[in-house]
Amino acid sequence: MRILAFGDSFVIGAGDPDHLGWIGRALAGRREITLYNLGVRRETSADIAARWRAEALPRMVDHEPMRIVFSFGCNDCNLEDGALRVPTAKSLLNARAMLTEAARLAPVLMVGPPPTAEPDVVVRAEELNEHLKVLAARLQAPFIDVFRPLAADGLWVREAADWDGAHPGAAGYQRMADLVAAHPAWRTFTGVD
Template structure:
């Protein structure tokens, strides 16, 4: 299977000393998966929605591919006193990307992880709920990692020690374990 993973620095695995991030760890035991990690640090949902199709085209193989999206943290960062991307625009970008991608391959949306900053965390929690609701409405599988990672605390502890946003190997492993244990992940990797 070819797994195309689109998103931000959390998909990329920024801060991971092993350069695997959560996605690399989640597929480590699946040698049949070819991972195309297409995360870009600092990108918002709108930027991911704008670029994913062009980057997916040369990598997709009919019947052999899956497309994963995970974004939202950068949308919730403040810029000029307001979130970089309003929630309505994030949801529109997510709907567009998921709806279009589903026509090409099985899809999966992994929600955003938490952040130590309380204001960003509150906005992320709200956005996570909206993305989960959107997934249900358009029948796009969604994995919620925000709540368990926030409750566990390891993600935020590591992020606070590093750059205030990105965890180290432990946080990424915890997220990989959550994703890999989810039935939607197993169905996604097995072709829908």
Template structure:
């Protein structure tokens, strides 16, 4: 069996980086481990999460970081996940307005599509702050609608993790935002099947390799 060389860049914030996980695996490491066990691929996953990054920060840095890791001989994919830092108040104002968050994601998706890099988006999770969660929930729906218009898969996490969940309990016991190992395991459980199925599909069938 031919082993497909698959390279995946995961761009985002501290939740992508796995901040709070004592094993430093986060949801990205857990999903990568399971996907590698299930798929006949030569898989390399680059975790490119940066703490406090907003959608504007990711938009500014992602092209050069992807180009440094991708090659025409690979099946190159991108996973993008941000939003919580966009909805954070700084000096009384949002760090990124919702319309700008949408514009940032649209620009990322358009450039990725033009390069033939299939993209999947993981929505922002909740934190231990009800007021910010209301803003994040609204942004989550806006980003999902944008992805639908771009025919890009969007995986909701907010509605599954908010409430009486391990994610929220660990975030509340920690720094108010980041969970521990169980919270990241629960998020990985939410998205793993969809991400693995997407990675297992040929690039041509998911809009890649133009």
């Protein structure tokens, strides 16, 4: 099976000294899966929407099952010149387009944004997370909400605060990987169940 993972710095695992991030850890030991980690630091939903298809098509084959994962949102919620980098309504339009188009190519799954140690971003990201969850349900796309469990646990946010305010270290990424890997949608999506 091939899994294409599109997203931001959390997908790529920025800050992880082991360079695995949450998705590498969630797939640890799964030799039958080829992971294409296509996360790019600082990218918004608009950036990902502009590039995902061109990067997905060369990696897709007929002789092997394919899956597409999307995870983004925090960068949309950052302010730039006093305004959101991507307004919420546009983030949702981008997510709708990606999930709809990608589902025509392969099964899709979305992992919501994690919290950060930046209070203003946390409020906006939590709101966007809720909107993304509703959108995914309407599109019948599996959605894994990691925001609240990671915020409640505190490890992710503590590690992020100790480094750059957004990205955790190995333990934070492991915690997110554990949440994702245990989720029934992930287990079905990756062929565990």
